[in-house]
Amino acid sequence: MANELIRMQNICKHYGHLQALSNVNLTVHENEIVGLLGDNGAGKSTLIKALSGAIPITSGDILVRGKKVDIRSTQDAIANGIETIYQDSALVPQLSVARNLFLGREPLVGPRFFNRLDHRKMDEVARDLLKRVGISKNIPPLTQISSLSGGERQAVAIARAMFFDSDLIVLDEPTNNLGVAETKGVLRFVRHARDTGHSCIFIAHNIHHVFQVVDRIVVMRGGKVVADDINPKCSSVAEVEQVITGISEDDVSAAVA
Numbered sequence: 539m540a541n542e543l544i545r546m547q548n549i550c551k552h553y554g555h556l557q558a559l560s561n562v563n564l565t566v567h568e569n570e571i572v573g574l575l576g577d578n579g580a581g582k583s584t585l586i587k588a589l590s591g592a593i594p595i596t597s598g599d600i601l602v603r604g605k606k607v608d609i610r611s612t613q614d615a616i617a618n619g620i621e622t623i624y625q626d627s628a629l630v631p632q633l634s635v636a637r638n639l640f641l642g643r644e645p646l647v648g649p650r651f652f653n654r655l656d657h658r659k660m661d662e663v664a665r666d667l668l669k670r671v672g673i674s675k676n677i678p679p680l681t682q683i684s685s686l687s688g689g690e691r692q693a694v695a696i697a698r699a700m701f702f703d704s705d706l707i708v709l710d711e712p713t714n715n716l717g718v719a720e721t722k723g724v725l726r727f728v729r730h731a732r733d734t735g736h737s738c739i740f741i742a743h744n745i746h747h748v749f750q751v752v753d754r755i756v757v758m759r760g761g762k763v764v765a766d767d768i769n770p771k772c773s774s775v776a777e778v779e780q781v782i783t784g785i786s787e788d789d790v791s792a793a794v795a
């Protein structure tokens with residue numbers, strides 16, 4: 539088993555009286571893709587938001603490579619090697635692909651106080667990166683994000699996480715609303731991310747997509763982890779669906795009879 543990268547330990551989150559997470563434990567190893575599944579309201583997004591610094595947790599610990607860390611903001615998460623890509627990817631539609639790849643971390647040239655954005659470097663890196671993730675053909679780095687398809691946008695967001703060498707890339711519903719070819723592209727990038735030494739947490743409602751890429755499946759229900767070691771190679775989609783809903787085929791037959 540590879541080394542442990544991230545450990546979320548006894549995580550609790552209350553929204554007022556509602557307990558969205560109760561004593562959740564989640565571990566991700568180096569070079570591992572973990573699929574996080576659960577029905578609506580199971581607590582997946584809350585857990586991921588806690589890991590990415592978007593919301594504070596009520597109690598619990600987050601450890602990176604065995605060391606306790608304090609993640610209170612997106613910057614804290616990024617500094618700890620955790621990059622989260624949401625459904626809408628947090629890209630700026632009016633800016634180019636190259637600018638979006640460097641958003642908030644743009645390289646500068648020129649003397650201090652008189653420096654300016656290093657467009658040439660951004661273009662060079664963007665061209666190389668797009669080629670590496672396989673979307674260079676029709677997309678020059680100066681293309682505006684607004685003219686890209688959903689899948690291409692996801693690819694740019696994943697490329698950004700890979701370029702900044704995030705240890706963990708969290709993908710929240712990356713295949714939602716995507717066509718067949720675009721979905722294939724995103725799944726390919728996820729595999730590519732693992733093959734180049736990154737780990738991923740992959741959240742999706744479409745279990746078939748999850749089965750295609752992940753090494754291990756974790757299931758949440760009612761704010762708790764109810765299974766954390768499902769091997770997609772040894773389980774069927776129907777079995778995992780049962781774990782997600784907590785309802786067995788026998789229960790369904792009995793209710794219908």
Ligand SMILES: Nc1ncnc2c1ncn2[C@@H]1O[C@H](COP(=O)(O)OP(=O)(O)OP(=O)(O)O)[C@@H](O)[C@H]1O
Pocket residue numbers: 553556558576577578579580581582583584585
């Ligand atoms: N900002 C909030 N304020 C109050 N309650 C919230 C808030 N965000 C989420 N919740 C509640 O916390 C619980 C877990 O929600 P969460 O969004 O984490 O579930 P999820 O598994 O991501 O669901 P989905 O797949 O529908 O996105 C739900 O009961 C939800 O209503």
